[in-house]
Amino acid sequence: MIGVVVVEDDFRVAQVHAEFTERVPGFRVVGTANTAARALELIAQHNPDLVLLDNYLPDRPGVALLAELGTDAIMLTAATDPATVRAALAAGALNYLVKPFTAEQLADRLTAYARYQARLPITGAAVDQDEIDRAMRLLHDGDRPAAPKGQSTLTAQLVLDALRRGGQARSAAEIAEELGIARATAQRYLAALAQDGRARMTLRYGASGRPEHQYETTAR
Known part of the structure; x- marks a missing residue:
């Protein structure tokens, strides 16, 4: 606590x-x-x-x-x-x-602080530069604009958390299935997260040749 x-x-x-x-x-x-x-x-x-x-x-x-x-x-x-x-x-x-x-704005910053504290505790083994960089990114992960008009900040956070849990690039369909939301809704929130820098979008080409958008969190 x-x-x-x-x-x-x-x-x-x-x-x-x-x-x-x-x-x-x-x-x-x-x-x-x-x-x-x-x-x-x-x-x-x-x-x-x-x-x-x-x-x-x-x-x-x-x-x-x-x-x-x-x-x-x-x-x-x-x-x-x-x-x-x-x-x-x-x-x-x-x-x-x-x-x-x-x-909500305060909660975002407090949640980011909790992740920072967990990543960089006061006591423990020495950390390297990558670990320090991760901690600093986590500390300011809550410093983001509010969700776009018509979107829920809570849903945006759930989508972002799902990306973090996955540990790798994921599609809107995968996120939608995990959270129980429509694929179009997941796609909309993922696109917004990519726009404000919390996620990164790449393309994956399947057997059909049609590219599929893949997303991963930028805070690791």
Whole structure:
């Protein structure tokens, strides 16, 4: 279970973010803080894996707090000026999500973080460059635009997960059979995933000579 501390100056917003987080399987909010000082107290008490951090805190800016956290952090803030964004990334923020955002957008980033954490745990054997590259790709796998109009982000994620499970290039017919959806639907979602870079499309020529579209995930 991934322990999370939510740091947000508005207690109502903090509660919303906590509720969004706990909807994501594998995540548990261990505390919420409305100030930087309280955030440090909770971190020392609970030793969370992840902090969801606002920038506009009453006692100190979130970006000034980042280096002291001693834990992974994702910024959840309305601050959009380049200086703040760059300062947050330079101080170690793993991701940056601008308010207002949907539960789905946060869930995408949390799910990507969970995969990153599993791929690159704090303790364990040394890793090579390929493993580091895979971990970095996984970390930002949730940084994608919403599904095209008329499409469900949940279905898009299911299709993407099916590609990952397969471990090799797969056709729309194979994905459709596995997920119990129409082939045309699978094809539409696969094409959208390829368009935004989450999947790669190739052609396979069968006995009939007609090419068949094959898809594989770009995050390995």
